[in-house]
Amino acid sequence: MEYFSVGLNAFCLLGQSILQTAFVGRLTEKKLQLGYWAVYPLLVMALEWLAVKLELYSFLAIGLQLIVLYGFNRLALQNQPWVAGAAAILAVYIAQLAFGVVNSAEALLFPQMIGRPLLYLLVVLASVLALVFCAAGYWLVIKFLTLDGERQTLAFILLILPEVFLLLMELYILQTSYSYISVESSPELMVQHMALLILQLFGLAALFCTLYAYRRIRLGFQAQAELNSLAQAVQAQKTYVREVQLRYAQTQSFRHDVKNHLSVLGGLLRQGDLAAGLAYLQKISAAADTLSFPYNTGNAVVDILLAEKLGLAQAGGIKTEVLLFCPQNSGVDDFDLCVIIANALDNAINSCRTLVGEKAIRIKGGRQGDFYLLEFSNSCAEQPLSPPGIGLANIQMVAEKYQGAVQIEKEGRHFTLSVLLNMGGLNIS
Numbered sequence: 001m002e003y004f005s006v007g008l009n010a011f012c013l014l015g016q017s018i019l020q021t022a023f024v025g026r027l028t029e030k031k032l033q034l035g036y037w038a039v040y041p042l043l044v045m046a047l048e049w050l051a052v053k054l055e056l057y058s059f060l061a062i063g064l065q066l067i068v069l070y071g072f073n074r075l076a077l078q079n080q081p082w083v084a085g086a087a088a089i090l091a092v093y094i095a096q097l098a099f100g101v102v103n104s105a106e107a108l109l110f111p112q113m114i115g116r117p118l119l120y121l122l123v124v125l126a127s128v129l130a131l132v133f134c135a136a137g138y139w140l141v142i143k144f145l146t147l148d149g150e151r152q153t154l155a156f157i158l159l160i161l162p163e164v165f166l167l168l169m170e171l172y173i174l175q176t177s178y179s180y181i182s183v184e185s186s187p188e189l190m191v192q193h194m195a196l197l198i199l200q201l202f203g204l205a206a207l208f209c210t211l212y213a214y215r216r217i218r219l220g221f222q223a224q225a226e227l228n229s230l231a232q233a234v235q236a237q238k239t240y241v242r243e244v245q246l247r248y249a250q251t252q253s254f255r256h257d258v259k260n261h262l263s264v265l266g267g268l269l270r271q272g273d274l275a276a277g278l279a280y281l282q283k284i285s286a287a288a289d290t291l292s293f294p295y296n297t298g299n300a301v302v303d304i305l306l307a308e309k310l311g312l313a314q315a316g317g318i319k320t321e322v323l324l325f326c327p328q329n330s331g332v333d334d335f336d337l338c339v340i341i342a343n344a345l346d347n348a349i350n351s352c353r354t355l356v357g358e359k360a361i362r363i364k365g366g367r368q369g370d371f372y373l374l375e376f377s378n379s380c381a382e383q384p385l386s387p388p389g390i391g392l393a394n395i396q397m398v399a400e401k402y403q404g405a406v407q408i409e410k411e412g413r414h415f416t417l418s419v420l421l422n423m424g425g426l427n428i429s
Contacts, residue, residue, distance in 0.1 A: 004120065008127055012099075013048055015131045017041035020069060020091040023138040027087050027145075030077040040072050062171060066092045086163065090141060093167040097204055098133035100170055102126050104197035108190060137204070144211040145218070162210040166203055173200065226393065234335070297365075298327035301334045302341065306363075309345040313361055318352045324365040324374075331423045332372060336398045340374060343391035344417055348378035351415065355379055371404070372421040380415040395419060 021040050025032040047068060051061035066088055073084030106126045173196055261284050268277035295306040302324070310320045326337060345361070352359040362377040385408070392406070399406045402421035409416045
């Protein structure tokens with residue numbers, strides 16, 4: 001029986017550790033290298049051997065396993081602390097809950113099977129069933145949520161605190177009720193095991209309620225962030241429109257006075273006062289310059305946006321180049337253009353500000369068949385890209401509105417963002 005117990009325990013530990021390795025990889029969206037499938041199971045087996053040698057309490061051994069799994073998440077998978085902690089607690093809790101539920105059911109049947117040949121088969125089937133429950137629990141959790149690298153401290157705290165409570169409750173049940181299984185059968189014990197089975201099933205239900213609430217909270221945070229970003233874009237566009245209206249009013253006023261200016265200039269020339277005429281002409285030219293934009297894309301709103309954003313870039317020592325054509329009859333809404341260009345330039349300027357040496361931003365845009373292509377290139381650091389932020393998400397939303405696509409490329413110190421909009425054959429020339 002001793003050899004049977006050791007072999008069965010090793011089988012359960014191996015299956016559990018492999019399932020946990022796959023679970024944390026899928027949950028945190030990290031690619032698992034081949035060596036990971038051996039490292040963590042070996043660590044778990046070594047930890048179990050150490051726990052037996054030192055005669056540690058089972059809850060201490062499980063606590064050490066939790067620490068090892070957390071370290072595996074942090075060091076091997078390079079997950080952030082909150083993500084690593086949440087994934088490790090979920091993995092250990094679901095495993096212990098699966099085995100706890102099976103232990104409760106096993107305790108109801110075990111006394112009736114003492115001395116029967118089917119006892120060994122029952123124990124083996126119970127272990128296999130526990131691993132199946134564990135795998136099913138992991139699969140359901142992955143369906144509920146994904147712990148990506150985005151850090152939202154409040155949301156993770158709301159997830160981790162209930163996890164810790166449920167895990168401690170399960171460890172208490174396992175330590176006090178299933179450190180050994182009684183061979184005696186009595187109505188009191190049957191009622192106790194049935195109550196523990198129901199309690200653990202409620203623990204499973206509480207877990208998924210917590211995960212559902214966490215998912216809704218995360219979606220709420222993301223929706224609020226997107227609304228804030230869109231509100232900022234709307235406010236920015238209102239500013240650009242007001243600027244266009246002001247420039248238009250100034251242009252109308254200038255055009256109204258052009259005849260008077262030309263009359264004065266003609267009088268000076270007829271009098272032969274060339275110096276005074278030249279000075280007056282320079283004043284007219286200066287007044288005209290105040291009404292013009294440094295960029296001429298064919299869209300006054302975009303011209304003002306580029307003047308503002310690229311003016312900030314040039315003040316920061318960033319070289320700029322604009323090869324953009326987007327007339328107002330292009331079929332792309334001015335608001336959508338502002339969302340794309342403003343967010344792309346904000347990201348490009350922020351990226352360039354952190355650099356030492358040459359810094360440049362280049363914008364291209366125009367028609368390509370039935371599509372409209374915008375391309376933003378900028379200097380960047382050589383380190384890997386950070387996770388996409390809200391700005392890129394807003395650009396993606398606009399691209400999806402036009403049945404288009406967004407592509408990101410990074411090569412060395414050069415970053416390129418391409419936005420393709422499907423104009424459906426509209427004439428934008």
